[in-house]
Amino acid sequence: MDKVLKKTTVVIAYVLLALSAAGCSSLGVKDEGQTAKSSGEAVATSTGSKPIKLRIMWWGSQARHDATLKMLDLYTKKNPNVSFETQYQGFDGYLDKLTTQAAAKNAPDIIQMDAAWLADWNGRGQLADLSTGINTNEIDPSVLDTGKYKGKLTAVPLGNNAWGMIYNKAALDKLGVSPPKDGYTWNDYFKLVEEITPKLDKGQYVIKNGMTDSTQYAAYQLSKGKGWPITVDGKFNYDKDTWLEWAKKFAQLRKSGAVPPPDVQLADKDLDPTADMLVNGNLLFKGLHAAQVSAYDGLKPGAIGVAAMPKETQGGGWLKATFYFSISQDSQYKEESKKFIDWFINSPEAAEIGGTTRGIPISNKIVSQLQPNFNTGDKLTVEMINKTAVNSQVFNPGAPGWNDFLKEEKDIKEQLMFEKITPEQAYDALVKAGKKYEK
Known part of the structure; x- marks a missing residue:
């Protein structure tokens, strides 16, 4: 690989x-x-x-x-x-x-x-x-x-x-905030989130609650050098310490108002002109694929900026x-x-x-x-x-037989986002669900 x-x-x-510009x-x-x-x-x-x-x-x-x-x-x-x-x-x-x-x-x-x-x-x-x-x-x-x-x-x-980051560059300029620099870390990213939060109006948020975003979490765990949460050969590989660190960080960000309430977040629909929070000015950052960037630029001409995913000991994004x-x-x-x-x-x-x-x-x-x-x-x-x-990870296309796990994973993480379970209980539930699919 x-x-x-x-x-x-x-x-x-x-x-x-070899590429250059024009319309x-x-x-x-x-x-x-x-x-x-x-x-x-x-x-x-x-x-x-x-x-x-x-x-x-x-x-x-x-x-x-x-x-x-x-x-x-x-x-x-x-x-x-x-x-x-x-x-x-x-x-x-x-x-x-x-x-x-x-x-x-x-x-x-x-x-x-x-x-x-x-x-x-x-x-x-x-x-x-x-x-x-x-x-x-x-x-x-x-x-x-x-x-x-x-x-x-x-x-x-x-x-x-590629899997990377998009942000509302025009909004950051208006707030007097510099966008992420090349090679920025997760600590840099979270500090930026905390810097921006007090400057936003009511109903505006910096990022989405990463508790439910399995792709973002995969980028985080990869950057820590812990591998994919589900390996390419179908093994459950959520690192407990890394998961708890991630979940508790977003619990903190929710209390500070940096991320949307659960019902608001679940209503967000990528690239829907009436429901996409970044398009409507209610969100500043999103993780997404490069193939979606042109569509965002079409909906918000001149306002979009892009970055790689944050890194730690390794890069957090991947090519595909x-x-x-x-x-x-x-x-x-x-x-x-x-x-x-x-x-x-x-x-x-x-x-x-x-x-x-x-x-x-x-x-x-x-x-x-x-x-x-x-x-x-x-x-x-x-x-x-x-x-x-520059710091790309090896892409994992998924393991056979794990599609149904993704549904269970989503349900567990939404329960966590609505505070029906704790991060520790969510981890135990993920482990239990994963055991059913391991070969």
């Missing part, structure tokens, strides 16, 4: 150093689910003539929805025998809907997948082998390997990504693919679906439409093509990836 990380970091750093598209959001069909007419590039309807499903912002629909229209114009039935929505509820369809052997042909789900989906044999039929020559091999299972490619990466396209093992149109994915990642025309709506494109040639059109949001995306790459 260390070898993979070094190779990925070198390649991404090389690509990012692209502004990004928005819509979180509700939608269904539509894409069709068109023009000269076909496919050799087939039999009418085929491919079902495709993805999540994302409104900008991603709009761009994808235009790409599908273009593909149909070039391949009049191929039309699309689409399902798209925000992230919330996406996996539940997809899992229900797959259980009924009715999953879409082409599925946008997250790295965290691949272990379980591959373990159940639900994803088709994509080792042939798709040109992946322009994808860094170390990133491509994250989509492999037992040597077979079952998920094609769509973009480069944004997400993937997979093909359902139950699809009747595997070969036609492969043709579409090949076109999606390699076509210059597709790239012009898609831009960076799925992060920095995965193809090196496409990155070079789009470089002159990168806008402020795109540059911020690159900046977060670059900052994270």
Whole structure:
């Protein structure tokens, strides 16, 4: 794994150093689910003539929805025998809907997948082998390997990504507060939170309550040199002292008013113009993926700043693919679906439409093509990836069989946030839940 990380970091750093500035598209959001069909007419590039309807499903912002629909229209114009039935929505509820369809052997042909789900989906044999039929020559091999299972490619990466920090730079400037410096520590971060809190108006908060944010906690434990809370081979690895330190710190921050009350926090929805607390000016910092940065810049133009996650003895963030396209093992149109994915990642025309709506494109040639059109949001995306790459951790895509643990983990941590249990009781509950899933 260390070898993979070094190779990925070198390649991404090389690509990012080549990037420069200019304009692209502004990004928005819509979180509700939608269904539509894409069709068109023009000269076909496919050799087939039999009418085929491919079902495709993805999540994302409104900008991603709009761009994808235009790409599908273009593909149909070039391949009049191929039309699309689409399902798209925000992230919330996406996996539940997809899992229900797959259980009924009715999953879409082409599925946008997250790295965290691949272990379980591959373990159940639900994803088709994509080792042939798709040109992946322009994808860094170390990133491509994250989509492999037992040597077979079952998920094609769509973009480069990183886990880092976003903040409201305009609000910090107004408060006279300097943003985090490169290489800042968790102690620096918490001191900054405590410095800002007294300066805020009622209903404004510096950060969210990290008690319930398992990704943020993973960054904290990793930075302490304690490894992932759940290891890649499926072992429960919450470090008790580190967990108690984290939970008690946020209990203190809640009392000081630095973090929102539980009911306010649970109403926060990333990239929802009416419910995102950072977009609405009620929150200053959020941990998130680089692929989301452009959408935030679209909603708050010129106000956004980015940073790596805080560090301690090690870095707290990681590099990864944004997400993937997979093909359902139950699809009747595997070969036609492969043709579409090949076109999606390699076509210059597709790239012009898609831009960076799925992060920095995965193809090196496409990155070079789009470089002159990168806008402020795109540059911020690159900046977060670059900052994270300096002290990046080895990405953990998740272990098979642990998806249900995530639900139990969420419930336990919400009980803690509502003060129904203590940090010690929460830890004991996590240990008990984890034992059910260890191999």
